[in-house]
Amino acid sequence: MSQFLAPKIVFLKQGTDTSQGKGQLISNMNACMAVVDIVRTTLGPLGMDKLIYSDKGSSHSAEVTISNDGATIVKLLDIVHPAAKTLADISLSQDAEVGDGTTSVMVLAGEFMKNCKEFVEDGMHPRVIIKGFRAAQKYAIDKLNELAVDIHGKDEAERKELLVRCAGTALNSKLVSHYKDFFAPMVTDAVLSLDDDLDLSMIGIKKVQGGSILDSLLVKGVAFKKTFAYAGFEQQPKKFENAKIILLNIELELKSEKENAEVRVTNTQDYQAIIDAEWNIIYEKLEKIYATGAKVVLSRLAIGDLATQFFADRDVFCAGRVPEEDLERVQRAVGGRVQTTVNGVTADVLGTCELFEEKAIGGERYNVFTGCLQSSTATIIVRGGSEQFMAETERSLHDAIMIVRRAIKHSEAVGGAGSIEMELSKHLRDHAVSIQGREQTILLAYAKALEVIPRTLCDNAGFDSIDVMNKLRAKHAQGGTWYGVDIKTGGICDAWEEFIWEPSLVKTNAIVAATEAACLVLSIDETVKNPASEQDQMDQAGMLPGGRGAGMPPMGRGRGMRRR
Structure with a gap:
């Protein structure tokens, strides 16, 4: 008796593209490794830079970025492959959490995938690899925490x-x-x-x-570029000691009436009263600000020429259109409070600093607040020949x-220059000897992948990586815990003695993020691409709502049309 199988029914929208199985998994891994190859050469002191040219339609609006910062490169790359984009997002979490080590995350994750690729091709289930990777990560982190050295200092x-x-x-x-x-x-x-x-x-x-x-x-204070200045600004004093500072979110500028404003008057006196009312309002505001005793007036909104001259006549400095970020830093540093009205201003909402001055830095003029007692702040002013x-x-x-x-x-640190990765790799190899089965193979692959950091440092510096890696393995086998790549000589050195230190948190986070990225890609067995909407399909095909197809000439005189 023949047995019939029920047909497989999938309720997916027409045009849905699905890819699954071993081939799709390997394809995802290859896409991730292609992205890793882009940033790999930026790792280390002698890493190369990337020039990223973002064309915005014309040469005048194009942006040129020269950088070897992994986070910047990943952000500027227009990655469209879903698996590679996932890897990029996980690596950016390293930048958000720690601030450095983005390239290390990418390189480690790529090497983890490369070393387990042959396991996938041989038919090993991805879940087995993921389990082995997570166990290897735990062993590595435990050893790293054991090796970390407290650098808090005696004084x-x-x-x-x-x-x-x-x-x-x-x-x-x-x-x-x-x-x-x-x-x-x-x-x-x-x-x-x-x-x-x-x-x-x-x-x-x-x-x-x-x-x-x-x-x-x-x-050691707040500094920001001189804002847009109106007539009378140069008459204002540019230096105060122990001055009171008032922060405003008020527009001190004469404003014309609304377009639809209508006022009916019967005599010239009423007309003049209407004209004077606007001036009286702004003068009343200015007088109240001056009455507070403030010598520095900062506002998020515009301070017009009338107010600028008013303050200049009374030896008060003012600056309008102060960027919100800078005004926030000034507020926290001098202890003031941003006011949205000048009525009822009390002394406790005014800020103060030991010294305010406007001084020239290069071709720019900066407003500088130092000696801020309420909250400590700092500003680094970078000079250089080019914007890039x-x-x-x-x-x-x-x-x-x-x-x-x-x-x-x-306050715990570990040695840099690839030394900690070599020591963790040695520890995992030694541990792998004590276990049996497939986990041992996966653990050895994980240990080998950790060596990619010192090897890449050698490759990017132009050294013989095989020779350097053999020396490092021998030295670590003899107990040289902190031996890493010597960039100066092309050999090996004690990274701790050379003061090449990194916070242990950076390395911990990098290993965890890279393992997580590799395990996430390994856990994907199918990619489903939803079809574009009807409107998107029309846009891609060049279709217009009126039914005109792609490639058709625009309406008007064209070939074959009769001129009347």
């Missing part, structure tokens, strides 16, 4: 010196690595000047084109700031 001077070394290691792989001895103390001073909450928004980075990069400076170079310097300093900030909160 403030020693603590600062240790933090400067961490900042220098973060800057090693950046475009400004040659100036790390200049920027590392500056970054450390900026972070140490903050309050206990270490709020990152209280550190401002401003760019002033021109001059040498060594002309960059740290202002200053933008990359800003990104480099941001990573270093994040590293110092994390090192203060979590």
Whole structure:
């Protein structure tokens, strides 16, 4: 008796594209590894830079970005493959959480997938690989925490010196690595000047084109570029000591009546009263502001020429259209409160600082508030010859700031230069000997993948990676825990003795994020692509709502049309 199988019915919209099975899994892994290959060459002190050209329709509106920062490159790349985009998103979580190590996450995740690819091709179930990877991650993190060294320091001077070394290691792989001895103390001073909450928004980075990069400076206070100035601005004083500061969200400018405004008058006196009313309103506001005793007036909205001249006549400084970010920092630093009205202003809503002055920095003029007693803040003013170079310097300093900030909160560090990865790889190999079965194979693959960091450092520097890796394996087998790649000589060195330190949190987060990314891609066995909507299909085909197809000439005189 023949047996009939019921037909398979799938309730999916017509045009849905589905791909599944081993082929789809390998395809996803290949797409992720292709993205990894783009950022791989940026890893390390001698990594190469990427020039990303974003064409916005014309050469005048195009943006050119030169960077070796992994997070910046991933953000600017227009990744469309869903699996590769997932890998990029997970790597960006490293930048958001720690601030550095995005490239390491990408490279590690790519190597994990590369080493387990042959297992998938041989028919091993992805869940077995995922289980092995998660076990290997646990062993690696436990060993890393065991090896981490507390660098809190005995006193403030020693603590600062240790933090400067961490900042220098973060800057090693950046475009400004040659100036790390200049920027590392500056970054450390900026972070140490903050309050206990270490709020990152209280550190401002401003760019002033021109001059040498060594002309960059740290202002222990708030500094922002001089705002748009009206007539009478140059008559205002530009320096105050222990001045009161009032912060406003009020427009101090004469405004014309509404277009539809209509007023009926019967005599000229009434007409003049209407004209004077507008002036009386703004003068009343200005008098109330002056009566508070404030010597510096800042507003988020415009301060017109009438108000500017009014304040100049009374030796008061004013600035309108102050950027919201800068006004927020001034508010927190000087202790003031932004006011939306000038009625009933009390002394407790005014801020104060030891010194306010407007001074020239390069070709720009900056308003600088120092000696802020309420909340500590800092501003780093970056100088440089080109906009692209200053933008990359800003990104480099941001990573270093994040590293110092994390090192203060979590004062444990490990050796850099690939030393911690080599030690963890050795530990996993030794542990794999004690277990049997497929987990041993997966553990060895995970251990081999960790070696990609020192190997890539060698490749990017032009060294013989095979020779260096053999020396490192031998040294770690003999107990050289902190031996890593020596970028200066092309050999190996004790990273801890060379002060190449990184917060252990950076490495922990990188290993966890990379493992998570690899396991996520391995867990996908089918990709379903929903069809585009009818409107999207019409747009892609060049269809118009009127039924005209793609490639048809526009309405009007065309070939074959008779002129009347």
